Amino acid sequence: TQVDKGVDFANYFCTYGYLYHQKEMLSDRVRMDAYFHAVSRNKHHFRGKAVLDVGTGSGILAIWCAQAGARKVYAVEATKMADHARDLARENGVEDIVEVIEGSVEDVTLPEKVDVIISEWMGYFLLRESMFDSVICARDRWLKPDGVMYPSHARMWLAPIRSGITDQKMEDLNCAMNDWHSFVDETEVHYGVNMSVLTKAYREEHEKYYLKTSLWCNLDPNQIIGTPALIKDIDCLQATVDEIRTITAQLMLPIHADRSRISAYAGWFDVQFKGCGQNPAKDEVELTTAPDADGGTHWGQQVFLVNPPIRVNEGDKVLVSFKMSRAKQYHRLMDIELISELELSSGKRLPPITTRVSIE
Amino acid sequence: TQVDKGVDFANYFCTYGYLYHQKEMLSDRVRMDAYFHAVSRNKHHFRGKAVLDVGTGSGILAIWCAQAGARKVYAVEATKMADHARDLARENGVEDIVEVIEGSVEDVTLPEKVDVIISEWMGYFLLRESMFDSVICARDRWLKPDGVMYPSHARMWLAPIRSGITDQKMEDLNCAMNDWHSFVDETEVHYGVNMSVLTKAYREEHEKYYLKTSLWCNLDPNQIIGTPALIKDIDCLQATVDEIRTITAQLMLPIHADRSRISAYAGWFDVQFKGCGQNPAKDEVELTTAPDADGGTHWGQQVFLVNPPIRVNEGDKVLVSFKMSRAKQYHRLMDIELISELELSSGKRLPPITTRVSIE
Ligand SMILES: Nc1ncnc2c1ncn2[C@@H]1O[C@H](CSCC[C@H](N)C(=O)O)[C@@H](O)[C@H]1O
Ligand SMILES: Nc1ncnc2c1ncn2[C@@H]1O[C@H](CSCC[C@H](N)C(=O)O)[C@@H](O)[C@H]1O
Numbered sequence: 001t002q003v004d005k006g007v008d009f010a011n012y013f014c015t016y017g018y019l020y021h022q023k024e025m026l027s028d029r030v031r032m033d034a035y036f037h038a039v040s041r042n043k044h045h046f047r048g049k050a051v052l053d054v055g056t057g058s059g060i061l062a063i064w065c066a067q068a069g070a071r072k073v074y075a076v077e078a079t080k081m082a083d084h085a086r087d088l089a090r091e092n093g094v095e096d097i098v099e100v101i102e103g104s105v106e107d108v109t110l111p112e113k114v115d116v117i118i119s120e121w122m123g124y125f126l127l128r129e130s131m132f133d134s135v136i137c138a139r140d141r142w143l144k145p146d147g148v149m150y151p152s153h154a155r156m157w158l159a160p161i162r163s164g165i166t167d168q169k170m171e172d173l174n175c176a177m178n179d180w181h182s183f184v185d186e187t188e189v190h191y192g193v194n195m196s197v198l199t200k201a202y203r204e205e206h207e208k209y210y211l212k213t214s215l216w217c218n219l220d221p222n223q224i225i226g227t228p229a230l231i232k233d234i235d236c237l238q239a240t241v242d243e244i245r246t247i248t249a250q251l252m253l254p255i256h257a258d259r260s261r262i263s264a265y266a267g268w269f270d271v272q273f274k275g276c277g278q279n280p281a282k283d284e285v286e287l288t289t290a291p292d293a294d295g296g297t298h299w300g301q302q303v304f305l306v307n308p309p310i311r312v313n314e315g316d317k318v319l320v321s322f323k324m325s326r327a328k329q330y331h332r333l334m335d336i337e338l339i340s341e342l343e344l345s346s347g348k349r350l351p352p353i354t355t356r357v358s359i360e
Numbered sequence: 361t362q363v364d365k366g367v368d369f370a371n372y373f374c375t376y377g378y379l380y381h382q383k384e385m386l387s388d389r390v391r392m393d394a395y396f397h398a399v400s401r402n403k404h405h406f407r408g409k410a411v412l413d414v415g416t417g418s419g420i421l422a423i424w425c426a427q428a429g430a431r432k433v434y435a436v437e438a439t440k441m442a443d444h445a446r447d448l449a450r451e452n453g454v455e456d457i458v459e460v461i462e463g464s465v466e467d468v469t470l471p472e473k474v475d476v477i478i479s480e481w482m483g484y485f486l487l488r489e490s491m492f493d494s495v496i497c498a499r500d501r502w503l504k505p506d507g508v509m510y511p512s513h514a515r516m517w518l519a520p521i522r523s524g525i526t527d528q529k530m531e532d533l534n535c536a537m538n539d540w541h542s543f544v545d546e547t548e549v550h551y552g553v554n555m556s557v558l559t560k561a562y563r564e565e566h567e568k569y570y571l572k573t574s575l576w577c578n579l580d581p582n583q584i585i586g587t588p589a590l591i592k593d594i595d596c597l598q599a600t601v602d603e604i605r606t607i608t609a610q611l612m613l614p615i616h617a618d619r620s621r622i623s624a625y626a627g628w629f630d631v632q633f634k635g636c637g638q639n640p641a642k643d644e645v646e647l648t649t650a651p652d653a654d655g656g657t658h659w660g661q662q663v664f665l666v667n668p669p670i671r672v673n674e675g676d677k678v679l680v681s682f683k684m685s686r687a688k689q690y691h692r693l694m695d696i697e698l699i700s701e702l703e704l705s706s707g708k709r710l711p712p713i714t715t716r717v718s719i720e
Binding site (some may be wrong): 004006007009010011018019020023026027029032033036058060063064067084087088090091092180183187190191192193194195196197198201202205206209 | 364367378383386389396418420427444448451547554556557562565566569
């Protein structure tokens with residue numbers, strides 16, 4: 001179901017109208033390097049060509065495309081950030097090339113089809129925000145048959161991790177419940193109203209908050225205790241909204257840490273700029289958000305707590321049945337179900353453990 | 361203009377559907393004591409009567425009214441918190457009296473008019489959230505001609521304060537701008553794009569954020585450096601939405617601290633439960649959110665920074681022209697303009713200083 005535009009603005013678009021938020025993305029050196037190198041090292045894709053930048057924000061990608069020799073760049077931005085993009089293009093001498101259009105890319109009309117669609121549409125764990133829907137819509141409408149997508153491919157990954165965070169969140173939950181029980185007692189004493197009927201709902205609300213909502217983390221690679229598994233491989237030229245609405249995968253994660261615990265699963269993504277079959281990149285670039293000792297990106301990784309943690313040893317395998325679908329209430333948020341079956345090195349299989357989390 | 365219901369839910373109502381948020385209000389002992397005493401010490405207003413609780417939330421006020429002897433309490437709540445209110449009423453033995461109705465009070469139909477309308481509608485600085493509009497609507501529709509409002513009166517106050525916070529926010533702004541300038545330099549060096557055209561807009565955005573957005577504080581009374589002035593006195597039985605849409609006042613604030621500075625103005629409110637002319641309270645109760653050494657309420661006070669601070673001495677007076685109106689974009693937020701003219705004890709008047717802040 002289509003979400004109301006006013007609600008979508010209040011819930012999603014409005015933060016992108018702030019320079020504070022655009023700067024956060026512009027300050028992500030790993031992100032910036034990847035797109036900058038992808039464009040500047042593959043000028044053959046841009047020289048004399050028409051480009052569409054979906055969600056131009058500050059206009060940075062559009063300006064790079066112009067500087068790489070594009071004939072025309074249509075830079076579409078839904079928020080008033082479009083005004084700033086226009087100023088930036090002008091002050092950087094590319095206003096004859098970059099045409100900033102304020103509006104949703106679903107609604108705009110371009111004077112021509114384009115050779116390249118460039119967009120930085122990735123949200124946490126790739127698909128949070130569901131902006132790729134807008135890119136697919138733009139592709140189907142405006143990309144020439146032999147056109148190229150920037151990025152061309154995207155992958156989602158899952159790995160088991162160790163972390164103190166699960167114990168910490170359990171402790172936070174216990175504190176919240178202790179506080180609730182004191183509150184119930186005091187409310188009865190001082191105000192003659194017994195609130196205990198609300199305990200179950202209060203607990204559920206706080207379990208959801210502490211244990212069943214994914215966390216943003218910038219993990220250290222040494223927290224990964226098993227081989228990451230590929231959940232989904234997306235070809236940006238072919239993908240349909242239907243195929244990304246629900247993502248399912250059967251994964252096998254070999255454990256390499258001995259006498260450890262799976263405290264959580266980490267999810268992240270990478271994208272590649274490979275061009276396309278008939279028109280490949282000359283210099284392939286990859287942008288990864290995997291755990292990195294040098295600090296990572298503003299995306300971090302998404303962490304899905306496993307409660308209680310699963311004891312594992314080197315040589316064990318965990319079979320994970322993964323399912324991610326859009327939240328009923330709002331298509332830009334995600335619900336995830338992970339069913340973990342531990343297969344010990346002896347071959348014995350333990351009963352499945354179901355974990356449900358939301359990406360809020 | 362009417363705000364879209366979906367947008368109003370996303371921006372306003374949704375947090376009230378969480379027990380976490382309702383508990384925060386239920387844990388405010390000053391708030392709870394005031395309403396509890398107002399009702400339980402004035403049972404004559406409730407015994408055998410029909411009551412409407414506008415925005416029942418958890419149902420607490422409705423249950424107190426039932427316990428005070430009401431014949432019937434219509435407890436209207438816009439969010440799914442209504443389900444919890446229903447459970448609470450039942451578990452506290454008043455389900456025959458308290459009828460919980462889920463919906464906006466503007467939309468519901470009651471089987472009868474009521475003798476009392478009770479509501480805890482006050483937002484920061486009284487009118488943030490503009491929930492009093494809903495209470496006025498309910499009053500005009502459902503209160504009997506000789507009915508009583510709980511609370512009966514409300515007042516808004518302003519006082520000059522000293523605080524380190526203005527200097528701190530100026531420092532934060534300077535840091536943000538230094539960081540921006542480094543970012544502009546690095547972006548040019550690494551990515552060949554000059555972002556300096558955005559400096560003015562970035563500064564304005566951050567001035568707005570650091571200096572021109574009201575702050576929540578729980579002030580110490582000794583920060584007040586002059587006599588608080590009454591901005592507005594509201595009779596809840598007579599008030600109209602028109603009279604509260606824009607609040608203006610000409611205030612005179614005598615300074616009692618010597619060799620000090622007005623770093624900011626503090627705004628707060630109080631409400632009284634006095635009943636009405638023909639049917640007064642027997643035991644008048646007041647709920648105040650003025651700065652209090654014992655800790656105050658969850659409302660705190662709203663602080664409007666004066667930048668740069670105004671030097672004052674004992675015996676000086678500051679004449680303040682106060683104006684508060686609803687934000688164009690959203691009626692539940694406020695824009696405030698304060699024009700301060702310092703009148704020295706010598707009689708000399710300094711030029712006016714205009715301060716504009718938003719309550720977000
Ligand atoms: N359907 C849509 N139409 C137009 N703009 C959209 C959109 N969906 C998202 N956006 C915009 O896309 C941007 C994504 S953030 C990326 C900004 C910029 N291209 C950069 O790489 O720095 C936001 O500014 C958001 O407002
Ligand atoms: N127009 C309206 N109709 C119905 N409920 C409303 C409303 N405007 C606000 N509310 C509800 O009013 C409540 C205000 S908070 C007060 C809750 C409770 N009466 C207590 O005193 O603890 C919220 O739960 C909010 O959802």
